[in-house]
Amino acid sequence: MKKIWLIIQREYITRVRNKTFLLSTFLTPLLFAGVFAIIIFITVKGQTTDRVAFRDNTGIFQEQEYKRTGVVFISDPEADTSNYLSKGYSAIVYAPNFGINNTDKWQVYSKKNFGLIQSEAIRDIIRNEYERYVFREQGIDVSLLDSVKKASGSLSVETAIIGQGEEIKKGNSGIAYGVGYAASFLIYITLFIYGSMVMRGVMEEKTNRIAEVVVSSVKPFQLMMGKILGIGAVGLTQFVLWIMLMFLLSTGVGFLIPSDVDPETLNSAMAQANESTRMAAISGIKDAVGAVNVPLLVVCFLFYFLFGYLFYAALFAAVGSAVNEDPQDAQSLMFPITMPIVLAIVIMINAITNPESPMAVWSSIIPFFSPIVMMARLPFGVPGTVAYWELALSMVMLVVGFLVTTWLSAKIYRTGILMYGKKPTWKELLKWAFRK
Amino acid sequence: MHMNILEVRHLKKYFATQKAVDDISFSLERGSIFGLLGPNGAGKTTLIRMITGIFYPDEGEILLNGHKFNPVEDVGYIGYMPEERGLYKKMKIGEQAVYLAMLKGLSRKEATERAKEWFVKLDMQTWWNKKIEDLSKGMGQKLQFVTTVLHEPELIILDEPFSGLDPVNANLIKDVIFELSQKGSSIIFSTHRMEQVEEICDHIILVNNGKKILDGTIHNIKQEYKENLFRLEAASYENISHPSFEVIRKEKSSIVIRINEGFSTNDVLSHFIGSGVQILGFHEILPSLNEIFIKKVEGTPLARQFQNVPA
Numbered sequence: 076m077k078k079i080w081l082i083i084q085r086e087y088i089t090r091v092r093n094k095t096f097l098l099s100t101f102l103t104p105l106l107f108a109g110v111f112a113i114i115i116f117i118t119v120k121g122q123t124t125d126r127v128a129f130r131d132n133t134g135i136f137q138e139q140e141y142k143r144t145g146v147v148f149i150s151d152p153e154a155d156t157s158n159y160l161s162k163g164y165s166a167i168v169y170a171p172n173f174g175i176n177n178t179d180k181w182q183v184y185s186k187k188n189f190g191l192i193q194s195e196a197i198r199d200i201i202r203n204e205y206e207r208y209v210f211r212e213q214g215i216d217v218s219l220l221d222s223v224k225k226a227s228g229s230l231s232v233e234t235a236i237i238g239q240g241e242e243i244k245k246g247n248s249g250i251a252y253g254v255g256y257a258a259s260f261l262i263y264i265t266l267f268i269y270g271s272m273v274m275r276g277v278m279e280e281k282t283n284r285i286a287e288v289v290v291s292s293v294k295p296f297q298l299m300m301g302k303i304l305g306i307g308a309v310g311l312t313q314f315v316l317w318i319m320l321m322f323l324l325s326t327g328v329g330f331l332i333p334s335d336v337d338p339e340t341l342n343s344a345m346a347q348a349n350e351s352t353r354m355a356a357i358s359g360i361k362d363a364v365g366a367v368n369v370p371l372l373v374v375c376f377l378f379y380f381l382f383g384y385l386f387y388a389a390l391f392a393a394v395g396s397a398v399n400e401d402p403q404d405a406q407s408l409m410f411p412i413t414m415p416i417v418l419a420i421v422i423m424i425n426a427i428t429n430p431e432s433p434m435a436v437w438s439s440i441i442p443f444f445s446p447i448v449m450m451a452r453l454p455f456g457v458p459g460t461v462a463y464w465e466l467a468l469s470m471v472m473l474v475v476g477f478l479v480t481t482w483l484s485a486k487i488y489r490t491g492i493l494m495y496g497k498k499p500t501w502k503e504l505l506k507w508a509f510r511k
Numbered sequence: 512m513h514m515n516i517l518e519v520r521h522l523k524k525y526f527a528t529q530k531a532v533d534d535i536s537f538s539l540e541r542g543s544i545f546g547l548l549g550p551n552g553a554g555k556t557t558l559i560r561m562i563t564g565i566f567y568p569d570e571g572e573i574l575l576n577g578h579k580f581n582p583v584e585d586v587g588y589i590g591y592m593p594e595e596r597g598l599y600k601k602m603k604i605g606e607q608a609v610y611l612a613m614l615k616g617l618s619r620k621e622a623t624e625r626a627k628e629w630f631v632k633l634d635m636q637t638w639w640n641k642k643i644e645d646l647s648k649g650m651g652q653k654l655q656f657v658t659t660v661l662h663e664p665e666l667i668i669l670d671e672p673f674s675g676l677d678p679v680n681a682n683l684i685k686d687v688i689f690e691l692s693q694k695g696s697s698i699i700f701s702t703h704r705m706e707q708v709e710e711i712c713d714h715i716i717l718v719n720n721g722k723k724i725l726d727g728t729i730h731n732i733k734q735e736y737k738e739n740l741f742r743l744e745a746a747s748y749e750n751i752s753h754p755s756f757e758v759i760r761k762e763k764s765s766i767v768i769r770i771n772e773g774f775s776t777n778d779v780l781s782h783f784i785g786s787g788v789q790i791l792g793f794h795e796i797l798p799s800l801n802e803i804f805i806k807k808v809e810g811t812p813l814a815r816q817f818q819n820v821p822a
Contacts, residue, residue, distance in 0.1 A: 081613055089602060284597030288658070291563040291591040292614040294583065493565065 078293045079301045086276070086305025091312060100313050104320035125165035125193055127183075128154040135170050135208040143196035156184050165189075168197070252427055255451040258376055259423045262383055262446050266416055269310045269384055270391040274405065276302050277395030277492070286492045295489040299396075300481075303388045310384060311377075368457060375453055378470065383446025386477040387412065393484035393508075396491030397499050404498040411501060419444040427451045430460050440469045442476030483508040515577075516541045516666055516697045517562070522571035524557050531557040533721035534571070539666075539699065539714075544692050546712035547701040548800075550808050554721040555701050556594070559668055562699075563591045575666070587616040590664035594671045594701075596655045598643045605630075605639035608658050615662040622661065629657045633683065648675045656684055660691060667691065668699045673707060685711065705801040715800075719808050733797045736806070739770045744792035745783065753782045767796065 090096055128151040129136060141148035151162070159167040166185035181201055189197070210217050277299070280286045289298055390412045398404040422444055426435030430452040439449040439461070449469050452461050490507045491499070499507075517539040524532040532554045539545050549555050560566040562573060564582025573580040575588060599607055605626060612622035630636050633653055643651060652675050660667060669688075673681045688711065692698055700712060708715060709729060717725035725732060741756075744765040751758065751766070755774035759767045770779060776793075783790055798806075 078614060081610070085602075085610055089599075093601075279600075280597075283600060284593060284595040285599055286597065287565065287593045287595070288591070288597050288611065288655075289614065290565050291589065292586050292611070493560070 079297045079304070082293070082298060082301025083305040083308065086302050087308050087312075090272075090306065090309045096309070096313070100316050101320070104317055104324055107321065108324040125189070126163060127166045127168060127197060128159050128162065128164040129168040129170065130154065131170040133170055133208075135204050137204070137207070141200050141204075143200060145190070145193045146196040146200070148197075148200050159184070160186060166197075168201070251454040251456070254372070254454040255427050255430075258372075258450040258454070259420070259427075259447045262376075262380055262450055263416065263420050263423075265310060265314075265380060266383055266387050266446070267413075269306055270387045270412075271409075272306050272309075273303055273388045274391040274395035274409070276306065277392050277488070278398060278405065281396060281398075281492055282400050290492065295492055296485045298492075299389070299392050299485055299488050303385065303392060303481075307381065307384055307388065311381070314380070371457060372453055375466075376450060379446040379450055379473070382470075382473045382477055386442055386446070386473060386480055387416070389477070389481040389484035393487040393491065393504065396488040397494075397504055399495060399498060401498070408498070408501070408504075415443040416447070419447040423448050423451045430455045436465060440465065440472055442473045445469045445473050486510065514541065515539060516575065517699075518574040518577075519558075519562070520572050520574070522558065522561060522573065523569045524554075524561060524566060525569055530721045532561070532568075535716075535718065535721075535723045536571075537716050537723065537726060539697055541665075541697055542692055542695050543713045544688070544698045544700060544711050546708040546715035547699055547718065548703060548705070548708060548715055548725075548804065549718035550703060553718045555718055556670070558718065559591070559670060559699070559701060562666075563589055563668060587662060588665045590615075590659040590662065590667045592655055592659040592667075592669045592672060594674075596651055598651060598655065598658075600644045601642060603639070604635075604641050604643060604646070604654060607643065608654070608661060611658045612661040615664075617662050625661050625663075626657070629661060633657060633687075649677060649680060652676055653680060653684070656687075660687075660696075664696065666697050666699070668701070670701045671704075672700070673702075673704070703804075705799065705804055709800050717804065717807060724807055725803070729800065732800075732803065736798050736803045737795070738798065740796040741768050741770065741776065741779070742766070742792070742794055742796055743768060743779075743783075743790070746789035746791065749788070751783075751786075751788075753779070755779050755782060765792070 124145055124147055126147050126149060128149055130152060131150065136148075136150060139150045148168075149164075151164075154162055154164060154167055156167060165187065166183050166189070168181065168183050171181065183197060206220060207217050210220055280289070280298075286295075286298070293301075391409075394405065394408045394412060397408055419438070422434065422438045426432065426438065426448050429435060435448060435452060438444040439452055449461070449466070453466075455461070457463065457466060486509075487504050487507045491504075515538045519538070520536050522532055522535045523530075535554075535558060547555055547558070557566065561568045562580075564580070564586065567582075575585055602610070605623075608626040608629075609619065609622040612626065613619060617625070627639075630639065633656075635650075635653065635657070638646070638650070638654070643654075646654065652672075656669075656672060659669070667688075672684060672688075676684065688698060688700075700708070702708060712729060714728050715725070715732065716723050727735070740759065742762075742765050748761070748766060754771065755778040756768040756770050759769055761767075768779070770776065780790070780793065
């Protein structure tokens, strides 16, 4: 045990001290925060207002000027496609000449492509005025339209989750969807990153012939487990640091906005495009905290990350021990291992829209897929969507699966690590694995 | 303490297509330097891997210090330097030496102290904080040697320790090997460079096709394989035929003769003296290990052939 501990330490320390580790650990959250900050900055400061001329002979537009975020609509009977630029407009709009039943195309002539906010604003003005025009023509009071719109806008649709004899929780399948998607993709990516880190580490030991020196001091199994556990610890460290940094940075960004920008400006700037989504997000997060059992989710995430990693890492180690210098060999031998991981993502995408389908249930129990598929299902609720027995069976199966893959891989590893020459086939690897 | 540090009895290891080691026995006296010779693919590496506990033998037993060898507990007694050198490229040299010694069971403090001593001894003090990738091949070799002997093993196994070393460093390592054997370490020295073996080893075995084909001290082996050849230098070579010997060849200023069965060197010399020939020199020609090696191995296929081994 003391020797495994030594190996774990070496694997851990050499990797954590490595510049790439430091860079990826500290830059990734900074990158996220940076992108976030840039988006806010552009929304707040980078707003330009375009002047758009319109010509209307039908009387759809009642006013001379309409203002929206990013766009000013100005009536200008003098403007046409040949002179709008010289008159200082970015675009010109012609209202079609054909009365109320005409839903012909409205043509916006412009020299540039408008941004999302501007083109949405132009559409909004036209639709709004067209609706009012139709009401006027039909002799309906326009104020009725306003009150109907106001009423339907404040209507909200909520889903409630109710278990037997439990208090009602607000359900939010959107949030569950997002959390599940993010968690299973995170596991998918880390399986690949840390799995191939194990494989490269084993390949390094084999091709540099360190294995022979070390294996004369420790058992091959100790060397393999030491490497797997050491790299697993690196992965956990990176996760914990990421979570901490993300937390620090997000609170930091939160503090920055109100002090830097007048909240009024921010609100009005974001009003058009962002207000509703932002509100939804905030209330959604509150709902999600109520609906999703966050501590359970975090514990399950760490469990599935750790054992999913352990399950696959041993297989990656076996492949690493089998290949020689040629990285191409690694590619072809890796295929049978990467295939179930990719397949798990495909199943997950299906399972997340239908988390109670038999395929979703069973593949969240099979160890090859369970780390990814189960993480997608869990946010929908335990025991609502995922029954306790399913979760328990899935976890037990994953631990058993980890013991089995490690046991088989250790046998491949023991032979492969000292075997030079031609690349073995999978048939040979299986022979090594099942040999007594 | 047992007289023989290592005893190997009827060791066998068969692979799918090779009888890599086929019933080899030998023993190694404490404090001696032992040569394990054999052509490429003879089974030397497999034999060493069993002695170092990397492979389990199919049959036979290994006794270390008179006890059955236990690969897990006895690792501290053995230092092994494989032919293909292996070190972590990105690790600092000092740390690496300490790490490998700790895997052999030394404490961190002990390992660090000894590593520093050895670095001074072999003039490597400035290397401590460098990385392996900064070292030349020969420098790496020296470091590998240090990591092999750092934990003061009783049995040191060196596979081609001088390959890649310049003469100065080779001599340095050779002196250290002598010193270690004087202090009581026993050394197995695997090579196919015969001139080094003659210089260093007390006892050798020759392995070919997985079998031991020669075993003994260098002196005894040479005596066994001598062909009664003598080089004689005389003032003139007239009237030199006599039933006691045959002339094998004439050289510039000497002749090589073979003494016939039933005669001794005195018969030859008295013939020359009796004929009034002035003798300037007379000495026995012993075969070199190289010649014995080639003679023993010659006639067998140059490379190992694949065999069918019944499981």
